[in-house]
Amino acid sequence: MKKYQLIVVGGGPGGYTAAFRAAELGMSVAIVDDNDLGGVCLNWGCIPTKSLLKNAEVFELINDASSYGIEIGKPKVHFDKIIDKTIQARKRLSKGLHFQVRKLGVDFFPGFASFINQNSIEVDGNTLHGDTFIIATGSKAKHLQSLDHSSKNVMTAKDIFNLKKLPKSMTIIGAGAIGVEFAYFFNAFGTNITLLEAQENILPNEDLDVSQWMHKVLKRKKIDIQTNTLATEINDEYVLVSIGVEGNSKGFGLNKIGIEIGPNQHIKVDKDGKTNIDNIYAVGDVVGPPWLAHVSSTEGLYVVEHISKLNPKKIDYNCIPACTYSKPEIGSIGLSQEMLDKDGIDYKVVKSFFNANGKAVASSSTEGFIKILVSKDNYVLGAHIIGSNATEMISEFSLAMRNKLSVENILDSIHPHPTFSEAIFETLMQLK
Numbered sequence: 001m002k003k004y005q006l007i008v009v010g011g012g013p014g015g016y017t018a019a020f021r022a023a024e025l026g027m028s029v030a031i032v033d034d035n036d037l038g039g040v041c042l043n044w045g046c047i048p049t050k051s052l053l054k055n056a057e058v059f060e061l062i063n064d065a066s067s068y069g070i071e072i073g074k075p076k077v078h079f080d081k082i083i084d085k086t087i088q089a090r091k092r093l094s095k096g097l098h099f100q101v102r103k104l105g106v107d108f109f110p111g112f113a114s115f116i117n118q119n120s121i122e123v124d125g126n127t128l129h130g131d132t133f134i135i136a137t138g139s140k141a142k143h144l145q146s147l148d149h150s151s152k153n154v155m156t157a158k159d160i161f162n163l164k165k166l167p168k169s170m171t172i173i174g175a176g177a178i179g180v181e182f183a184y185f186f187n188a189f190g191t192n193i194t195l196l197e198a199q200e201n202i203l204p205n206e207d208l209d210v211s212q213w214m215h216k217v218l219k220r221k222k223i224d225i226q227t228n229t230l231a232t233e234i235n236d237e238y239v240l241v242s243i244g245v246e247g248n249s250k251g252f253g254l255n256k257i258g259i260e261i262g263p264n265q266h267i268k269v270d271k272d273g274k275t276n277i278d279n280i281y282a283v284g285d286v287v288g289p290p291w292l293a294h295v296s297s298t299e300g301l302y303v304v305e306h307i308s309k310l311n312p313k314k315i316d317y318n319c320i321p322a323c324t325y326s327k328p329e330i331g332s333i334g335l336s337q338e339m340l341d342k343d344g345i346d347y348k349v350v351k352s353f354f355n356a357n358g359k360a361v362a363s364s365s366t367e368g369f370i371k372i373l374v375s376k377d378n379y380v381l382g383a384h385i386i387g388s389n390a391t392e393m394i395s396e397f398s399l400a401m402r403n404k405l406s407v408e409n410i411l412d413s414i415h416p417h418p419t420f421s422e423a424i425f426e427t428l429m430q431l432k
Contacts, residue, residue, distance in 0.1 A: 002107075004030045006307070007121065007130035009113045009252065012039020014284030014296030015136035016097060021304045023104035030130070032123050034112040037097040039138050041293040043090055044158040049181060051086040052160075053325050056188035060327070067364065077189055079166045086161065115253035118277050132279045132307055135259075135267060136300060137252065139245035139285035144173065144231060147239065154239045157182065167191050167238045173231045174242035175202035177324040180214065182240060184326040187221050194224040196231055198243075203324065207336035207384040209351075209371055214386060217328065217367065247286045264288070271314070273303040281307070295320055319401040323391040328367045331394030334382030334401060337373060347381055348374045352427040354387045358418040363388070365420075370427045372397075378407040378431065389420045396424055407431055 004027075008019045011033030019031040036043060065072045101108050111124035120129050141156035143149045157178055166189050172179045175197035187193045195202065195218065201211040202218070202225060218225055231239075247265035254261065260268040260276045266288040273281045281303045284296030298315055305312035324330035340347050355366040368387025375381050383397040400410055407428050415422040 002030075002126075003129040003131075004028045004107070005131050006030075006134065006304070007032065007128055007132075008134045008136060009033075009121065010039065010134075010136035010138060010284070010286070011035070011037040011097075011108075012136060012138050012284065012296060013041050013293040014138075014300040015039065015134070016100075016300075017297040018134050018136065018283065018300030018304045019106050020100055020104055021301050022308075023106050025304070025308050025310075027308075029104075030107040030109060030128055031101070032109045032111060032113040032121070032128075034110070036094055036110075037101070037108065038090070038094055039136075040158070041296075042093055042097070044161060046293050047093060048086040048090055048161060049157070049178075049185075050325055051089045052082065052185050053181060053327075055082045055085065056185045057327060060188050077166065079189075080164065083161060083163065113252060115257045118257050118279060121253075130279075133281065134273075134300065134303055135249075135252070135254075135275075135280065135282040135286060136284045136296065137248045137286045138296075139291055140248050141241065142244050142246055144241055144243060146231065147241065149241075153237065154241065156241055160240070167236075169236040170194070170238045170240060171196060171231070171234045171236045172240045172242060174198075174244070175225070175227070176205065176242060176244070177203070177322070177330075179240070179242040180218070180324055180326050182242070183218060183223055184221075187218075187223050192224075192236070194226065194234075194236060196229050197225070197227045198230055200227055202227065203330070205322070206324075206330060206332055207371065207382070208338055209369075210330055210332065210384050210386045213368065214326070214328075214330065245285065245291055247288065249286055262288075272306050273299055290317075290320055290322065292320065292322065316402060319398055321394040321398050323394065325391060328365075328387045329385075329390040331385045331390035331392075332383065333394055333397050334380065335373060336382055336384065337371075340373060340381065345381070346376050348376070348431065350374065350427050350430040352423055352430075354420070354423060357420060357423045357426070359420050360388065360423075362418065370423050372424075372427055374407055374428075374431065379404065380407070380410075387420070393421050393424060396421065 006022045006029045008015045008031045019029050022029045062075045109123045113121045169192040171194040173196045183193050183195045203211045249265045262268045267282040269287050283299035285291045302312050321333040351371045353369045354360040360366045365388035371384045373382040415425040
């Protein structure tokens with residue numbers, strides 16, 4: 001029996017971040033995963049989908065080349081090469097993770113972990129003993145009971161990478177970030193898309209102004225959007241189900257050792273990520289929303305430093321940026337205008353459009369706006385960006401809100417010109 005100070009179950013962003021930090025702090029560490037390191041994010045989610053979306057962006061740019069004074073013949077799409085490009089990106093980053101494992105002296109056990117007791121797990125017949133455990137097993141896509149998920153025509157996002165050719169038609173059920181991203185991708189290459197959303201608006205977690213703007217963009221692209229609609233009879237070639245996720249907590253022996261599991265298969269944890277068993281923690285998607293890779297890694301880092309008694313700063317879940325990587329991109333953080341109105345919070349709203357931004361005009365990327373919600377004492381309550389580079393710009397608000405910087409503090413900083421980010425400065429100048 002091999003003993004470790006920390007064993008991490010799950011090799012996604014939360015798991016490998018925790019393992020690497022623990023090793024840096026001098027702990028003996030093992031990480032266990034029945035897939036390759038990187039989790040859903042690296043292998044089927046964040047990274048591969050961004051690669052797909054870049055292909056769609058390039059294809060659209062080529063088709064629009066004449067507006068830049070460049071004449072190009074009709075492009076030909078090789079879908080198999082597009083998929084292969086995503087696989088190569090994944091492999092490259094996977095090699096980087098395995099290099100870090102070796103460099104930091106972390107032991108990686110490829111296999112499925114099952115708890116024997118609160119201090120031991122079994123991995124493919126091998127028993128590992130740990131002083132402390134972090135469960136970072138992530139989440140998995142929810143299925144619709146009304147659909148036959150054994151059919152090759154019914155998919156979740158993970159199955160996209162098994163496609164051999166572009167679909168002629170596709171219904172996407174669920175118009176959150178994943179649904180909208182894939183709607184943009186397939187539509188760009190000519191697939192007829194129907195986008196279904198059970199709620200009143202697409203991107204229901206976004207500020208209403210952002211949601212409505214994106215709705216108009218997708219309608220202009222001839223995407224059939226149906227809100228307040230449940231999936232019934234579907235006749236398209238493929239159906240992509242993106243209705244959310246549930247915690248990946250089954251099959252690890254957690255019930256056997258008494259780990260408390262809450263609704264939606266999420267592991268119950270306290271404010272420090274600790275389960276009801278003192279030496280077992282859980283981080284990331286398996287503990288519940290927000291289901292974001294950067295939240296998982298932040299929680300993994302926090303828990304390890306908490307275990308090591310480094311007194312880390314508490315995570316502020318009000319300052320977590322969310323991104324949608326469609327075209328235009330969306331970046332948001334904090335409260336929406338609807339949330340502020342519902343809670344009766346006083347606020348000021350300032351807004352500017354990218355069609356007045358020099359860099360946006362120069363690069364023909366004028367779609368969208370910046371909307372900033374500010375408290376009466378001039379602190380940012382929420383920020384919502386839809387437009388080119390929105391997912392990069394939102395980090396400025398993350399920094400400001402986390403460190404309680406005022407509007408004056410932001411305006412005291414010099415933003416370079418011409419840039420998209422100077423639109424933040426220009427928007428806040430309305431409060432001067």
